[in-house]
Amino acid sequence: MPNDVTFEEIVAARERIASGVLKTPCSESPLLSELCGCRVFPKLEYLQRTGSFKERGARNALLLLSEEQRRKGVTAASAGNHALALAYHGRDLGIPVTVVMPVFAPLVKQMRAASFGARVLLHGSNIGEAKVRADELVVDEGLTYIHGFDGADVIAGQGTLGLEILEQVSDVDAIVVPIGGGGLIAGLGLAVKTLRPDTEIIGVEPENAASYKAALEVGHPILTHMEPTLGDGLAVPTVGPRAFEIARKVVDRTVTVDEGRIALAILRLVELEKGVVEGAGATPLAALMSSKLADLKGKKVVIVLCGGNIDPTVLGRVIERGLVQGGRLAQFRAVISDRPGGLALLAETIADTGASVQQITHERAFASADVSKVEVTVVVETRDNEHFARLRKKLRERGIVVK
The missing domain is CATH 3.30.70.260 (ACT domain)
Incomplete structure (x- = not known):
């Protein structure tokens, strides 16, 4: 898969989506800085209208459709956030949306996607199995498939996040980014490295769902066994081929975090920032709170809190687990x-x-x-x-x- 996403496309995407996507805050958090021993700037992407960064790529891809594609509609396989983004912006742009979610996708995400007017279908136990059904809809109904993390237009849209961060924290030393399918870190990393090559791009995965780490070990994306994880939005069995080829050139290093750390990070964000962040979004803080990024002490670090769509019933259990983890x-x-x-x-x-x-x-x-x-x-x-x-x-x- 060629590296066919350019910095110029990211710049164009930013102008294209500007009227429909929020520019989220990225100010220093004194409490998180004290907790982690470095200057922490949380990028609050969970404040987007549908609760995640996915709106950037989804809107960019929808705006680039032909008139015929808009009329027939689009589909995608998603654990939730991409589905929400497509549903919301599809409604806003008058484009029919059908999303296929794994059976175990958080109920709150299923309900919200339907409330935005999308047709919601449940199929399979993970993203890979859900995509099989979505591919059938492409053939049977003529829908256009919008890939949640590997489409060029989606990656370009996600890259706009990197442009924003550099405007808000111009001398940032490192940016810690969650990795699921790889689209976010690929687009963000490409944007940041083009403008500020010295900024370190650090990826974070749950130990139970480390498909990017597995791909790095063999040099290409491979099917990876997934265990249940609080970072359900990152549980992608195979990292995107296009995203991987871009990311491996712009990501400086990756770390993994265990479930206890993720739970504790969710709790700390509730307590210290008064923010409700899902497991996937909390992984950058989990990594900072571990010993794996100890070399960032004293530096200016942006953590991308990429989503906030956590099921309320899960949140209660996670808070209890976080209390246990923190003693x-x-x-x-x-x-x-x-x-x-x-x-x-x-x-x-x-x-x-x-x-x-x-x-x-x-x-x-x-x-x-x-x-x-x-x-x-x-x-x-x-x-x-x-x-x-x-x-x-x-x-x-x-x-x-x-x-």
Whole structure:
């Protein structure tokens, strides 16, 4: 696949989509800077009308359709954000849109795409399987397929994000970008490297969905096994061939982040920035909070928060997981006396350390053979992991067996 996206096309795309896509904020966050040890500038793409950067590429591609293509309509396979972008801008431009989503696509994205007037079809367990159905619609109904991350017009549209960042943070040292199919980092990287070659472009993938990393290892895109991930928008089994050829020339390095880090990053964005960001969008912060980008300490770093379309029910579970990851919520088992005062001693010790009891569950039937003892499972709220460690030490000092 030739590198057929040019910097000039990105510049043209910016002018083309300007009236329909927001220029999102990119100001320094003092709290995130303190947390990460570098000057952090979050690019708030989750503030786009449909909640993600995908609007840039979708609108650019739609505006470049012929009159006949507009009349017949378009289709795409998408886990959600590309579908939302096509649906919204298709409605705005009067172009019929049919989107095919994996069966497990977040319900909130399915409902919103339909609310924008798109025909929503569910098929397969991932993007690859959904695309099979979308390809059938191209043949059967004459629809035009708009690729969510590998179409040249889409990549050019995503590249406008890079132009904006350089205007907002002209002397940026590094830009940390999520990687799914590769379209965002390809377009952004091409724009940034053309204007400021010294700016480092860093890609981030979930450990459970690292198709770009797998492609780098063999030198070309390959089908990669996907595990469930909070960054569901990045769970693309095969990185786009066109996007890969562009990205490998403009991306300086890539890192992966685990699910715990992603959950903690979502929580930190809620707490510190008052922003609701989906797992895919939170991966750049997750990478900064890990030790993998320690060399960025003290530098000016833009993190692309690419989307905010997280299912509310998932958000609740993610916040709890983030609390656990950060040592704010902890669980332990303890053996205490089943006589009067045993539970009181446990509660008093927890209170003395400044922790707060969230839940206590007793287990008598399957606990110790000593009927004078009872095993309890305790969930406590603590300040951090160090605080929890002090609590466990204090419990042992008072003769309470902690498992």
